[in-house]
Amino acid sequence: MRLSKRGEYGLxxxxxxxxxxxxxxxxxxxxxxxxxxxEIPAKFLEQILLALKNAGLVHxxxxxxxxxxxxxxxxxITLGQIFRTLDGPLxxxxxxxxxxxxxxxxxxxxxxxxRMVMGDVRNAIxxxxxxxxxxxxxxxxxxxxx
Amino acid sequence: MRLSKRGEYGLxxxxxxxxxxxxxxxxxxxxxxxxxxxEIPAKFLEQILLALKNAGLVHxxxxxxxxxxxxxxxxxITLGQIFRTLDGPLxxxxxxxxxxxxxxxxxxxxxxxxRMVMGDVRNAIxxxxxxxxxxxxxxxxxxxxx
DNA sequence: CATAAAGTCTACTAGTATTATAGACTTTAT
DNA sequence: ATAAAGTCTATAATACTAGTAGACTTTATG
Numbered sequence: 001m002r003l004s005k006r007g008e009y010g011l012x013x014x015x016x017x018x019x020x021x022x023x024x025x026x027x028x029x030x031x032x033x034x035x036x037x038x039e040i041p042a043k044f045l046e047q048i049l050l051a052l053k054n055a056g057l058v059h060x061x062x063x064x065x066x067x068x069x070x071x072x073x074x075x076x077i078t079l080g081q082i083f084r085t086l087d088g089p090l091x092x093x094x095x096x097x098x099x100x101x102x103x104x105x106x107x108x109x110x111x112x113x114x115r116m117v118m119g120d121v122r123n124a125i126x127x128x129x130x131x132x133x134x135x136x137x138x139x140x141x142x143x144x145x146x
Numbered sequence: 147m148r149l150s151k152r153g154e155y156g157l158x159x160x161x162x163x164x165x166x167x168x169x170x171x172x173x174x175x176x177x178x179x180x181x182x183x184x185e186i187p188a189k190f191l192e193q194i195l196l197a198l199k200n201a202g203l204v205h206x207x208x209x210x211x212x213x214x215x216x217x218x219x220x221x222x223i224t225l226g227q228i229f230r231t232l233d234g235p236l237x238x239x240x241x242x243x244x245x246x247x248x249x250x251x252x253x254x255x256x257x258x259x260x261r262m263v264m265g266d267v268r269n270a271i272x273x274x275x276x277x278x279x280x281x282x283x284x285x286x287x288x289x290x291x292x
Numbered sequence: 293c294a295t296a297a298a299g300t301c302t303a304c305t306a307g308t309a310t311t312a313t314a315g316a317c318t319t320t321a322t
Numbered sequence: 323a324t325a326a327a328g329t330c331t332a333t334a335a336t337a338c339t340a341g342t343a344g345a346c347t348t349t350a351t352g
Contacts, residue, residue: 001147001271003238003264005340015259030298039251044341050300063349064297079263092149105185111290113161113283117225117274118149124270125147128263137259144257151311176327190312196329209320210326 007087009040010048014082015141017058018074018134028067048086055085075135083129090129091122098126153233155186156194160228161287163204164220164280174213194232201231221281229275236275237268244272 003011013034021027031049035042049068052058057077060068070077083090084099091097095104095112096119106112149157159180167173177195181188195214198204203223206214216223229236230245237243241250241258242265252258 001149001233001236001238003147004338008239008260011260032298041341043343046299047301047341053299060299061349062297062299062347065350066298066348068299087147090147092147093154111287113287114154114157116286116290117278117283120274120278121271124274125267128266128270132263132266137263140262141257141259144262150309178327187312189314192328193312193330199328206328207320208318208326208328211321212319212327214328 001092004087005044006048007083009038009045010052010086011079011082012038012040013045013049014052014057014070014077014134015137017068017070018077018138019141021070021074022138026067026069028061028069030067033067052082052085055081057081057085070134073135074138075133077134078130079132079134079137080126080129090125092118096122098122147238150233151190152194153229155184155191156198156232157225157228158184158186159191159195160198160203160216160223160280161283163214163216164223164284165287167216167220168284172213172215174207174215176213179213198228198231201227203227203231216280219281220284221279223280224276225278225280225283226272226275236271238264242268244268 016034016037017029020029031046032042034040035045049058049060053060053068057071058068059071060066080090089097089100091100093104093115094100094102095106095109095115103109104112104115106115109115162180162183163175166175177192178188180186181191195204195206199206199214203217204214205217206212226236235243235246237246239250239261240246240248241252241255241261249255250258250261252261255261
């Protein structure tokens, strides 16, 4: 059940963007700055941020003084949205996916034991990632620091 | 968050073995029989069952009339044990793994937002897979059939 | 207007993991 | 003796992952 580096870097970057939105006047930060802070290869991060941009989760400004910033308030962006953009469906098997359902090949889905359990797992993950926003994360981090 | 074919096939095979333990006098079944029922490539399944055997979850009998059977009553085998044997740790990132901890590289683990959330995800998955036994699954399947 | 800072876009590559397949071997019942 | 069954190790084909490269566009500013 591993999170890919792509997903990990993307989530870390988004958490930074949320922090910047809250604590910097412009709310903007450059790729290389995020890359330096989190030790993420800059060129790799570039692709990830681009994907997040195409998904409408961040906006960017080109040219001198440009950078990336969240497309919406951090409380309106869930980790589920970020995860799905970068790593695809949450569900362990396609036949329990809400966003990308496909049959699994079991003769009867309704009585497939594996499917039942994986459905529970999917829901448990979705319950966390779809209700946790970037604002939630920032709040927890600040609480842990205090 | 995808389940590998290896993990999927292994879990399906174990559910069959639990059913066989409950409903057949010998409690034993052959690879090719499981392979046929679930449309799993026989040679692939062979390796998977071997891994489960080396992990002590199933026993086998060689020769004519041989086959595989559960090493313990189905209520003493959790899906978590099976999953970990075939697919490794449940945790999305190593730094929240109970069974295979490794640092992630964040400067301070205690205040890492990603780590907090992934810890929750790990616990949610573990809560399901470590409390669900093969017996649980069989019961649910029978309830769904009725 | 030249320049440098910044993002955009696409292609590529090395390494690793996944999903098998093959085949020679061992054990056991009949 | 034979055939049914599991054991074990090697290999192959493919896909995926993580990362690199480089040419391009946009924009602020001296």
